[in-house]
Amino acid sequence: MNPPSLGLVRLTLTDYRNYAGLRLDLKARLIALVGANGAGKTNLLEAVSLLSPGRGLRGAAFETVGRLGGSGAWAIAAEVEGTTASHAIGTGWTPSTEDGEAPQARMVLIDGRAQKGSGALGHVLRMVWLTPAMDRLFAGPAGDRRRFLDRLVAGFDPDHASRVSGFERVMRERNLLLADVTSDSHWLSSLEASMAEQAVAIGAARNEAVATLTRHIDQSRATTSFPWAQLALSGDIEGLVSAMPAVRAEDEYRRLLADSRKADRQAGRSLSGPHRSDLQVSHGPKAMAAELCSTGEQKALLIGLVLAQAEALREVTGEAPLLLLDEVAAHLDRARRQALYERLRALGGQVWMTGTDREVFDGLGEGSAVLDVAAGRVSEMDRQ
Numbered sequence: 001m002n003p004p005s006l007g008l009v010r011l012t013l014t015d016y017r018n019y020a021g022l023r024l025d026l027k028a029r030l031i032a033l034v035g036a037n038g039a040g041k042t043n044l045l046e047a048v049s050l051l052s053p054g055r056g057l058r059g060a061a062f063e064t065v066g067r068l069g070g071s072g073a074w075a076i077a078a079e080v081e082g083t084t085a086s087h088a089i090g091t092g093w094t095p096s097t098e099d100g101e102a103p104q105a106r107m108v109l110i111d112g113r114a115q116k117g118s119g120a121l122g123h124v125l126r127m128v129w130l131t132p133a134m135d136r137l138f139a140g141p142a143g144d145r146r147r148f149l150d151r152l153v154a155g156f157d158p159d160h161a162s163r164v165s166g167f168e169r170v171m172r173e174r175n176l177l178l179a180d181v182t183s184d185s186h187w188l189s190s191l192e193a194s195m196a197e198q199a200v201a202i203g204a205a206r207n208e209a210v211a212t213l214t215r216h217i218d219q220s221r222a223t224t225s226f227p228w229a230q231l232a233l234s235g236d237i238e239g240l241v242s243a244m245p246a247v248r249a250e251d252e253y254r255r256l257l258a259d260s261r262k263a264d265r266q267a268g269r270s271l272s273g274p275h276r277s278d279l280q281v282s283h284g285p286k287a288m289a290a291e292l293c294s295t296g297e298q299k300a301l302l303i304g305l306v307l308a309q310a311e312a313l314r315e316v317t318g319e320a321p322l323l324l325l326d327e328v329a330a331h332l333d334r335a336r337r338q339a340l341y342e343r344l345r346a347l348g349g350q351v352w353m354t355g356t357d358r359e360v361f362d363g364l365g366e367g368s369a370v371l372d373v374a375a376g377r378v379s380e381m382d383r384q
């Protein structure tokens, strides 16, 4: 059997949600987790997702994912095999021992070395996921789409996430300063300069990632079994960045911030900036805004978008990302499902899928393994 081009060859969980202790040796590229509702399938996917920057596919608070009945501390470790290098990565969290102490950040280890934050994981392992909670991505709040967009951008440019959080930190500082009527305008100007610099970098990275993805979609749309997505970014920063050189865009946004201090003070927040941008998605073949499409159409569009994202990442980085597909296969008819599996095989990276029924994963083909999940334990059902 071929080793995965990029993927986990071992995964260990300690006191993570309903897993007291789990050690999985993995040889397959396409991994299907099968088990009853509440068995621990999504928990396992979530644990894998925490091997990337951020809070994982549920956006969970670290103090809530420790196993109930345990100490609250948890750990996830993995060996990652790529085409060029292998790494041992791990992450974990321990509750504060003192009352009133600030909550701990999670610990991140890469090849035995402690990292400052989870950002470095983005350089080791790229990951793309699709979960049932994302079914409302197109019709739901813009913030969800912006986070989806920023994760997508961070796949192409792993430093993007820290720029976004850096911008938000400075923006919060400016908001606080604005709330104080005696605020120092020099200090405000310096915060606004820092916001402008980061905003332009964020806008440029978003524009570039959307352009890259759009190019890939344009090339592959004739052959795809899922509807292709038409993407557009709406946001004042993205608009400025595409209309003028970065230094001028920075000046423009800085001026805008200085001019809107009064309005921002009244609103209690910054009214313009990359934190207000949105990703607009249309169903390409129907030329219809995604949010106006049927539930099934939106789902198919989203699957197509996520697959395109994974393929574009492979083109740019030379390695397919890890793909986590929670409850995706069961919602597809047989033909679409087989088309999905074919596309996943062609992608060549490691894919983790979940489902309640074994039959859904018939036809996964060579390089696949079906794992049975029950009450926080995992065993191999069969391998091809």
Ligand SMILES: Nc1ncnc2c1ncn2[C@@H]1O[C@H](COP(=O)(O)OP(=O)(O)OP(=O)(O)O)[C@@H](O)[C@H]1O
Pocket: 016, 017, 018, 019, 035, 036, 037, 038, 039, 040, 041, 042, 043, 044, 064, 065, 066, 067, 068, 356
């Ligand atoms: N911190 C925790 N400690 C112990 N158990 C937990 C914790 N958090 C969640 N669980 C439990 O873990 C179990 C498995 O959850 P999970 O979401 O992984 O199920 P699933 O296999 O994906 O089920 P479904 O098919 O319904 O999606 C649930 O019963 C849930 O209540």
Ligand SMILES: [Mg+2]
Pocket: 041, 042, 043, 326, 354
């Ligand atoms: Mg689940």
